Amino acid sequence: MRTEEYAMHDHRRLGRELGLFDTDPLMGAGLPYWLPDGAVVRHVLEEYVRDAERAAGYRHVYSPVLGKRELYEISGHWAHYSEDMFPPMRLGGEEVVLRPSLCPHHALIYRSRSRSYRELPLRMAELGCMYRSEPSGVLGGLTRVRAIQLNDAHVFCTLEQAVGEARAALALIRRAYVDLGIRAARFRLSLPGEGGKYVADPELWSRATALLREALDGIAYEEAAGEAAFYGPKIDVQIADPAGRESTLSTVQIDFHQPERFGLGYIGADGARHRPVMVHRSVVGSVERAVAHLVEQHGGAFPVWLAPVQLLVLPVGEAQEEDAHDVVRRALALGLRAEVADPGQGTLGARVRAARLVPYVAVLGEREAGAGLAAVRLRDGRRPGAVPVEELLGRIGGVARARGAELWEAS
Known part of the structure; x- marks a missing residue:
């Protein structure tokens, strides 16, 4: 794609033009706010993920965005990741930190009571905020921000269940990509590189890497040294923007490190205490990056089920305004997103x-108003003509529920 063509699809331009998000110097760099239409897209995406997770056996939790510094010392973040964290804040005689990750909180929730092998795999999910102290030079639009709404989850399971859970997570990711119209550029097995940023435990790395390779069986992937998390290898699902630049959207990780650090356990069938494996996974990654990619991929023309406004009713004149509002009320009652266009805002064209x-x-x-009809115009330029309002609303609802790409199928 040529530079000028990409500029037309750049989510930073389109996002502001379409009223999805914006920024303000008083809020700070890397801290965008969501406008009403953008909030709709975000909400629908979040609800899609929650529904998909519930159907896959996940239970949802909420956890605080703050934690004691000691929590991140235990998890290993303080030793291996502190340069990317915001500095501690004094609170009485303690230091608290904005969390850079949700996994330490979920480890604490897991260990809040004794666990049995009968509970495993225990799938815990959260759409939660985390914070990264990103340098100002890398911030941009929604793709790189400092406050990140992450679609995160952690599966606590036995060693024997780990590969199956990683494969199930990959299947969930691939299903979501189909529904969202996202194409994976490639799958990457991210491995450690040189230096001291990684946990020094060769056996840990070897075991986790072997399990991820097994989970990737049948999927073409590439390996990349130096791209792993500090505590273990991971599968990264790479996406590409219209200019061909890659970024990571979804991830699957197998972690032996944090279960050990937090002393996690479960009582096995033999009555003895065993250590669980922790599978980290994110279906759509950060909501911000996912929306940025969707804006660019669709050029702002979102699929019907994601569109901020699914139906716009245009009264030709003031005499049809009440009928137009009645159509919108009926659409809203059916769960559709509909608005009336002010007849005073320019010509019909x-x-x-x-x-x-x-x-x-x-x-x-x-x-049309006198006969209960609506003259329909589709985004793709087609004009199905005047149809009963009830039929129109039924069609829109059907396309939205099916997450279909075809706006108007032949009856």
Whole structure:
């Protein structure tokens, strides 16, 4: 894609043009805020992930964004990751830190009571915020931020269950990519490199890497040294923007380090205490990066189920405004996202052009309003003509529920 073509799809430009997000110097670099339409996309994406996780046997939790410095000393973050963390804050006689990761909190939730092998695998998920002290030079739009809403989860399981859970996580990721219209550029097995940023435990690395290789059986992947987490290897699902630049969206990791550090255990069938394995996984990574990619991939023309406004009703004049609002009320009652376009905002043609990214536009003139019809215009340029409002709403609802790509299938 040429530079000028990419600029048209750049989420930083489109996101502001479409009213999805913005920034303010008083909030600070790397701390964007979400506008109403962007909040809709984010909410729908989060609900999709929660529903998919629930169907896959995950239970959701909430945990605080702060933790004592001691927590991250135990997890290993303080020794291996502190340069990417915000400095501690004094709170009475203690130091607290904005968390750089959710896994230490989930480890504490797991160990909050005794566990039996009958509970495993225990799948714990959270859409939670974490904070990274990113240098200002690498910040940009939604792809690199300092406050990250992460779709995170941790599966506590037996050694024998670890490969199956990693494979199930990969299947969940691939299903989500189909539903979201995301194409994986490649799968990467990220391994440690040289230097002291990694936990010094060769056996740990060898065991975890072997299990991830087994989980990747049947999937083409590449290896990359120096891209692992400090505590273990990981599978990174790489995506590419329209200019071909890669980034990591989804991850799967197998971790022996933190279960050991936190002294996690479960009572096995033999009555003895055993150490669980911790499988980290994120289906869509950070919500910010996922939305940025979706904006660029779709050029702002989101699939119907993700679109901030699914139906825009255009009354030709003031006489049709009440009918237009009635259509919107009916759409909202069905769970659709619909709005009325102000007839005072330019000519009908200008209002139609302004709605070029809305999947469905319903024009109500005198003839349509009097007969309970809507003259339908689709985002792809087609005009199915005047149809009953009930049929139109039913069609939109059906496409949204099916997460379909076809706006108007032949009856």
